[in-house]
């Protein structure tokens with residue numbers, strides 16, 4: 001028996017996390033748009049993030065149920081501001097170096113096309129130059145003594 005508030009009566013097996021295992025609707029992914037300490041900050045030489053327009057259009061195009069839009073604080077890789085992350089069951093795709101509103105518009109169009117397709121389409125060719133690897137493959141093992 002689960003003693004977590006709101007989950008009374010729910011049973012969990014040892015090693016399982018309590019709580020619901022499914023979500024309502026079919027969410028394809030999430031677009032996280034950074035507007036943190038660097039992204040969108042003109043004082044640091046970065047283009048504005050059109051977050052108000054993004055949120056408005058996301059709502060007008062009814063994209064939220066298919067792809068969640070989150071405007072976030074710093075995602076970490078400030079050196080490639082402006083940054084977005086696309087999160088899906090396949091992992092995270094990072095986009096950076098956005099210097100105008102156009103890539104954001106492309107992401108909106110891509111999200112709408114993906115919703116219509118029912119799966120996340122490949123990103124537009126024009127965004128390929130913005131993709132970057134957030135984490136390099138590095139060894140975390142200590143050097144072997146020589």
Ligand code: FES
Pocket residue numbers: 034035036037038039073074075076077078079081082083
């Ligand atoms: S402020 Fe966007 S990555 Fe840090």
